Amino acid sequence: MPDKEIGIQDYAMFRDYLERQCGIVLGDNKQYLVRSRLSPLLRRFNIANLSLLITNVVNGRDRTLREAVIDAMTTNETLWFRDTYPFELLKSELLQKFKGRPGPLRIWSAACSSGQEPYSIAMTILEFLQRSPGAFPGGVQIVGTDISSDMLNRCKAAEYDNLSLSRGLSDERKRLFFEPTANGTMRLRSQVTNMVSFRPINLLDSYSSLGKFDIVFCRNVLIYFSAQLKTQILQQIAAGLNKEGILFLGASESMSGLSDAFSMVRCNPGLYYLKKQ
Numbered sequence: 001m002p003d004k005e006i007g008i009q010d011y012a013m014f015r016d017y018l019e020r021q022c023g024i025v026l027g028d029n030k031q032y033l034v035r036s037r038l039s040p041l042l043r044r045f046n047i048a049n050l051s052l053l054i055t056n057v058v059n060g061r062d063r064t065l066r067e068a069v070i071d072a073m074t075t076n077e078t079l080w081f082r083d084t085y086p087f088e089l090l091k092s093e094l095l096q097k098f099k100g101r102p103g104p105l106r107i108w109s110a111a112c113s114s115g116q117e118p119y120s121i122a123m124t125i126l127e128f129l130q131r132s133p134g135a136f137p138g139g140v141q142i143v144g145t146d147i148s149s150d151m152l153n154r155c156k157a158a159e160y161d162n163l164s165l166s167r168g169l170s171d172e173r174k175r176l177f178f179e180p181t182a183n184g185t186m187r188l189r190s191q192v193t194n195m196v197s198f199r200p201i202n203l204l205d206s207y208s209s210l211g212k213f214d215i216v217f218c219r220n221v222l223i224y225f226s227a228q229l230k231t232q233i234l235q236q237i238a239a240g241l242n243k244e245g246i247l248f249l250g251a252s253e254s255m256s257g258l259s260d261a262f263s264m265v266r267c268n269p270g271l272y273y274l275k276k277q
Helices: 008-022 031-045 052-057 061-074 085-098 118-133 149-158 172-175 227-239
Strands: 105-109 140-147 178-180 186-188 195-199 213-216 241-248 262-266 271-275
Touching: 008 031, 008 052, 008 061, 031 052, 052 061, 061 227, 085 118, 085 213, 085 241, 085 271, 118 140, 118 172, 118 195, 118 213, 140 149, 149 195, 149 213, 172 178, 186 241, 227 241
Parallel strands: 105 140, 105 213, 140 195, 213 241
Antiparallel strands: 178 186, 241 271, 262 271
């Protein structure tokens, strides 16, 4: 049976590697987390123990192994219309600001996991357009990005099982926006998927290739980074936002002491950040 214990030196080496590669900061004594995430890879890659797996990935000997490790260590917890208020704000207030513009409305969902957030944004916009047809003559472009190639493949497939669909999705939205598949899952209809494209992006790298956005969702992501990296990421996001661009962070995340590029706008409920002029 493979050895699934992680020594102190191996853990320290892996912590440093993970922070360098994707900015994720593991706390002290999180060997259990690394063990639970990486142990399934031992059989898949026919590696005898976690110590050898960590050595191989840190030394960069196998690109496929590296991608699998990053996939495994990237938290992919998500649900439909998470926290509710960002989507309600979009529909009731924020989308109104962009009505009638000649160019496309562009929205970025960063660290989009298996796609629930960008697709929830698309459904919200479609619901808005039912009341305001022709509001965006230049079209709508939603871009979802993630570091995990496995997650991006799931996003593009746009198929979800019953467990995934039960988390935050109303029966009405299931009926309107999904269709059954032959294998028992549900697939998003083309009216939703046509609004969204997906790209691999590491938030530690440059994202200037994505172009400029009007609204950015970067929610429940910054909590995994050091203060220095949070500031770096927020600076890049600010640079990628158009004039009066809007940023949503997670409900438990704060920008305090990290960036002066935004003004906080409190709503009832929730809040968002407006790019300063």
